[in-house]
Amino acid sequence: MREISASLAGWLVVVGPLVAGVASAAEVEHRAASGDDLLDVVVVTGVAPKLPLTFITDPKLPRQPVPASDGADYLKTIPGFSAVRNGGTNGDPVLRGMFGSRLNILTNDGAMPGACPARMDNPLSYVSPETYDRLVVIKGPQTVLWGPGASAGTIRFERDANANRFDQPGVRVNANALAGSHGRNDQVLDAVGGASQGYARLSANRSEADDYEDGDGNRVPSSWQKWNADAALGWTPSEGTLLELSAGAGDGEARYAGRGMDGAQFERTSYGLRIEKTGLTGVLKEVKANVFYNYADHVMDNYTLREPNPMSSMPMPMAANVDRRTTGGRVAAMWRLASVEVTAGADTQDSRHRDRSAMGRGAYELQPWQTDADLSNTGAFVELAWRMHDSGRAVFGARADRAEVTDKRQMSGGMMPMPNPTAGDTRKETLANGFARYEHDVSNAPISWFAGVGRAERMPDYWELFSADMGPMGSVNAFSALDPEQTTQLDVGLQYRTPHIDAWVSAYAGRIDDFILFTYSSGGMMGLMSSVDQVDANVRGGEAGVEFRLLSRWKLGATVAYAWAENRDTGAALPQIPPLDARFTLAYDNTRWSAGALLRIVDGQGRVAPGQGNVVGRDLSETGGFAVLSLNGAYRLSTQMSLSVGIDNLLDRAYAEHLNLAGSADFGYPADPVRINEPGRTGWLKLVWNLK
Template sequence: MFEIIHCGSVRPQNNARVINKPILIHLPLVSVLALLGCSFTGFAHAEEVLGDNDNLSNAIVITAPQLKSPVTTSINLDETPALQSASDGASVLTQIPGFSALGNGGTNADPTFRGMFGSRLAILTDGAQMLGACPNRMDNPSSYISPASYDDVTIVKGPQTVLWGGGNSAATVRFERKREDFTTRNSRFEASAMVGTSGRFDRRLEGAIGNEKGYVRVEANESEANDYKDGNGDVVASAWDKWNTNIAVGWTPDEDTWLEAELGRGDGYAKYAGRGMDGTKFLRETAALRFEKKNLSSNWSKVEAQLNYGYADHVMDNYSLRPVSSMGGMGGMSMSGEMRSELDRRTRSGRVASTWDWDTVSLIAGVDAKHEVHRKGITSNSDGEEDYSQQQTGVFSEVTWFLEDERRVVTGLRLDHFRATDENDSTATAGETRRKNLTNGFVRMEKDLSSLPATTYIGLGHAERFPDYWEIKPSNSSLSGALNAFDGVQPEKTTQIDIGLNYKTKGVSWWVSGYAGIIQDYIIFDYSGTTKVGNVDAYIAGAETGVRYQLDDLWSANASLAYAWGEDSDNNDPLPQISPLESKLGLTYEQGAWTANTVLRLVASQNRISEDRGNVVGYDFSKSAGFGTMDINAEYRVTKNVTWRAGVDNLMDKAYTEHLNKAGNSVFGYAADESFYQPGRTIWTSLTAKF
């Protein structure tokens, strides 16, 4: 239960980044703390009102997957102390066994699950994807996620669902908000603030008013930090500042009908020790319209629909947040003089799905579509030019059969049509369009054991993934000798078996999940010279397991273990960018209003590498050493409305680097094959009030 804390703009003076922020975001620390302090008055002490703590979440060991879907893991983001200091979606996911992230600096790491990156891992917020604009994923989808804005994160491992897009071979991740409920009250309000070492300062306000017929919700938050110091006491370029605002209006004419319209906007900047440029603009503009109607007939249980719009305007340069150098590229790559690039991407999507329920069968069926346009060369005098566009339309269905002996069979099928066009006039494939029909499907058997309080499952899934923009962009060369990556990179096809067991009693919870798969046309990058992209065949396998044991009324222990393995079967080489074996050992104390956690994280060395090969985010450049870190955190529920949390990450001030890490940038003094170090000892504390 821990977490390491780790663009057309005018060039500001003194390397200061100026971004326009809503007035609501300018909340001085003393004002926020004073606001929170007012909430201490007039409420009973927590020990008198809270009762037992059986429902507290544990981010290290997920012990209670929903019975209806044992492949699904859910975490309450608010009730997990270690997640309070998370700055993006990736820092949330790395708390879950099997997830890692490839770091850039202090924030905006790119998440990976079981060694799989990019669009193999679908990340959605309230059912929509927010796709970034940077050709090298400097603004990957998780970088636009403010964890404090969401209540839960749900993960489906492997190709075991077709409801939320095709090609999600690694996992499907959904960050979601809870529905507003004003049947028993007319308003709610939440305020929080967090401070920490390296200038960390977060503040957030959220409020909603309404009744049984509708509501209005408003939220604003900002999170910032300075460059951190690593375990050696050296400063690492990692400063960042992000702000977000959202407003939603909902209509609930009856208990079975829900309609919501939402608008959002945000921006920020981030310094990257591992890149040749920094992100000086991360403008996010989103809009969504969501509808749901339940109990339409005796068997038609629900219809749901949504329309989504996402716009990412991204600027990167090598002068606003760092000194200009003639050798400012990653790993010593030359990047002479001042350089700047602005790109954007618009993504429009929609989805309609219906649920029907009978005595022994449940059916979900629907259609979805997505259209994205990427532009480059944007300046103050030019709107830039389109260089890539893609359209997707799909139909999907999932069926659950409830059999005798507490068995269930779940199966799904999905058909997608993709159309991608090279809009770049200066490439060999200019004006060309690729079209492809792809199929995704799975079948899974689930059984509740009569002899044990446990559920087992085994599933076979097949995922066909169209190359995403980052892989197929025409500026990349092809490994196959084709004109370029747009012409040569083929869709990726994964066939995988997933198995698992979930066991839970009052005193013991234990789960294990394993997988083995064959990937045809695995998309791989080669950085040995000019960046090239191509396909190889591969094998993958691995497992995750966790246990939680209640030692007595006050103490519980937990542990988890995750391992991933991959092999390039064409060349008999390891697959690159695979995380090493990782274990976490935790001890939790709970009494009344107090909860305290200590976690030991142990990471093995990684000697299985494929030098100069990887993905769009990074590549293997050296083997990595193992390490261990210890974190502690505590939570005190002051009243039923106020919660105080504090923690120390990397308690022993360990100097270490992650295996999934970019080589440090030469302008900061790093050699070509030298990783930057992770944060040293980091102290943080937060206060949250809810009414």
């Protein structure tokens, strides 16, 4: 706690001079009553759906537990999401037990898939959520607008171009700083200035943390340092017209308690061009187009953030450098006629992957690059929403994709390489996706419900085709043998809203044919060997939430998420399925200050498939349940400034999530798999300034 006190003392030096600018309680209440914008002082502990299967949240708002610098921790406030912990940051997102490219992840409508064959730099590693205006999640195969696959869901981090418009010269600024336990230290700046003809926007952040301690006081290797910066220039010659040019860069490093190497570099370079015409007066209402270029240059080594372990499979200094260049674009138009709205368009994406490695510190930089894969996808889509009557709406979508992958490896076989029999081969697949959903508002009742069926065909991704040491039994390799994965899923849900109660529930049941499954076995001194196969699977589960407004200023809430999956070929459990997860919240908000409590209760997971999983993680064993209590508070210093504070894991519980990596022997973890514990008691303080 001395570390927390020191952080708070340092912050008093910053906050003290601001007291003169503090607004009176009367001023705040007057602004609230008149409907004027006020900086929200509520700390986000959970997110409810805005539309059927659609969750929208502001990533700039403070959250509890305090998220890491990556996007995965922000998603965990949405019921149904979890993450495979790597260390302190760069967790890999999991929705309803589904992982990887089953989740379509976009930033500003562009893809940044990452380069590491084991997803050390998964797509969300390159996302700084607080520099975006919106986080939008669509669960299940219930949209076709945003790219191929997406059998589990679609995740979009958006910057709102309309928020950058100015009727007259002006400036808008959102800035925040966070300090906390274990050396946590973040700064974020998002500033835009402009006039009626255009704008300039700068979004930047820096984040760092030391190794954290778990509830038993043990240090967990988990430190990180990151920065990102993005700039945009927009031309707005008329209302509804936009031309925007953007560029961005970033880098960082991260220690991983569960890996044999750390991330020594996460270099990012991004460019984008966006053209939009909205508010048209005819049947055609809007046209939007964008192109993007994203480049990831990632270095993994065992010597920058740790010392090589002489007893490991990598006893000497070693580094691997991988990069991935992804380019693409999208164009879509929306038409509206009477009760029908149609959105149609096309998108394309091309990705080149390279690698190089060497023994010795920095020796990889002298090695030539070797291209191992070229991947591309071109698709066309149409989505139609039909207002059938005042209380009923039907939504339909269809999509066709042409996927192409070329194997450029000269050697294959993972830890035991040999000449690659598929060198130079190209695979081409035509994929179909679609859904139909009905939404209904019950007459004279605060109830709405929906039911939808979706079908998604997904091309095996880079990690599935190229990362495994072995393909299915009897195959040359995974590239030659893996078929597209097909998901058919029913999603249903209901929402109930009154002035005092908001309640919602959604459930799903699906069948996945040719589910891609990894199996791990001991490889002796070479560590674990991975093989990949395909099985048929059943999945089902659901999420629910309720919020009671007990009095004008009090709220009591709860959410629960449950996922279940079965390998139909064997009747056994499918691996990497999170256990039942429930959250209970109590909050008070009087527009001047707020306070809240979060109790998270997680059940044990007895349905496991030890040794099986995905390209990142595997089931280790059954797990027990746990409960964690956290407290938060916030205070509005002025109409533009607020201060929030929290203590996560108040009781300093020692616990580990079911989805987890085994601790690396490099850091003293035993040979028998041991899960990485979560942080113990963690204090944090966040100052937010918002100038509109």
